[in-house]
Amino acid sequence: MLGLIINEPGNLELKKFPTSPSLKGDEVKVKLIYGGICGSDIGVFKGKFAHASYPIRPGHELLGTIIEVGSDAKYGVGTKIVVQPNSYCGECDLCLKGKTNICRHKQSLGVNTDGGFAEEFVISSKYVLPIPDEMPDERAVLIEPFAVIVHAFRKVTITKDTSVAVIGCGTEGMLAIALATYLGADITAIDISQEKLDKVKSFGKIKTAHPDEVGDGNFDVVIEAAGAKQSVEQAMHIAGSGGSVVLIGITPEANFPAVRVVRNELTVYGSIIYNFPDDFETTLEYLKQDDFYVEPIISEIIPFKEYERAYEAAVSGKYGKIVLNFKEDGNQ
Structure with a gap:
């Protein structure tokens, strides 16, 4: 399968990755639809984060469809999902207080563990949220970044x-x-x-x-x-x-x-990121509303094989959200 890799700051390439091995436990394999380029993706690309690891596959604003499941997966094949890209242990003192967003053992996709900018990726079903099939992909891909705002507005x-x-x-x-x-x-x-x-x-x-x-x-x-x-x-x-x-x-x-x-x-x-699933579920409810206006936020959707153009646009800071399109036909 094809995916992006940041070998070191400033060095981004498209390469072929081996097919994922058999799934374990609650894992699901996801075929990516869209991936939004976030400010933290740009920070990792530029080498601005001391806690980033290299080489690293970027990408954490992820929308896709489950194509394979492990024996204990929470959701079935064909489920459209978005990803909560920050792990939490559920056992530290902060997690036990409900502050999973600042878990002491948190890892983040695309920063210090491989992200999802690839045709397919594997993740625990603990970190995915099913979304309605009828929700437009262009709204659904905003769930993760919008959850950041929903969490902040709770304060x-x-x-x-x-x-x-x-x-x-x-x-x-x-x-x-x-x-x-x-x-x-x-x-x-x-x-x-x-x-x-x-x-x-x-x-x-x-x-x-x-x-x-x-x-x-x-x-x-x-x-x-x-x-x-x-x-x-x-x-x-x-x-x-x-x-x-x-x-x-x-x-x-x-x-x-x-x-x-x-x-x-x-x-x-x-305010940092969000609590899952609460903030994601609230975000989803907002985006279900026809009168919730978000159309100006996505500036362009670019085929993922044109990743250099997409990252150049995102790095420039002149645009809103730049989204990579991983659909096989390259169409929106």
């Missing part, structure tokens, strides 16, 4: 007219805008890229601004999705008194205005 209350700032209008930022719009929030999207700001206007009545156009203390909730030092620092300043800041993006460090947090009783949340 705050967003209802009609809640003033929300979303800093960073990449894929996660656009998904945050999509959910906040659905909930009726009053949204301001902030980004340094005018192209991205123009793109998010398609979500409806969205205010847009460059970072230097936003005043301090204006918002009930601030979602930081850029993962940059400057945007984290800005998030702390534009949250209003009694407001909340949710940090989704990852940056090594930022200056923390402690006096402002204290005097204004700001609440700052860190």
Whole structure:
């Protein structure tokens, strides 16, 4: 079978892998349909993650169909599924508290264990979620990245007219805008890229601004999705008194205005990935709704054999989600 491999940072190639051996226990073999290229895929490709392993097969935003099952698999052949790509032990103190997203023994597909950017891959059925056959593939492939936002939004209350700032209008930022719009929030999207700001206007009545156009203390909730030092620092300043800041993006460090947090009783949340299956199931319910608007998020779907073009587009940062198409006929 064909699949992608990152031999070392910057060195990505398509190669032939041996066919997977016989399945064990609860394992399933999945024929991939779509694979979304995530920011962490780009981070591994660029060598930005100290905890990444090489060589590594990338890919964790995975939609496919089960084509073979082990004796104890939870689901049958023909089931369309998405993948939860972060393992958890279920036994450490954090897992026992229900915090499987920060399991002490977590491993992540495409980062420190082989991912799924191949025609076929094998995974424990513990980490897959069945989805309705009638759900369009273009929506289903967004379940994993959207679950990140669903998890983050659980930390705050967003209802009609809640003033929300979303800093960073990449894929996660656009998904945050999509959910906040659905909930009726009053949204301001902030980004340094005018192209991205123009793109998010398609979500409806969205205010847009460059970072230097936003005043301090204006918002009930601030979602930081850029993962940059400057945007984290800005998030702390534009949250209003009694407001909340949710940090989704990852940056090594930022200056923390402690006096402002204290005097204004700001609440700052860190949020990483999701809890499975709860956040995935909630995400699925949102995406089942015809009026839940996510169409602008995917910029292009590219045949996986054109992986160089796909990664070039994803690395450029000029687009929304870039998706690799693993269907045999190459058609959407």
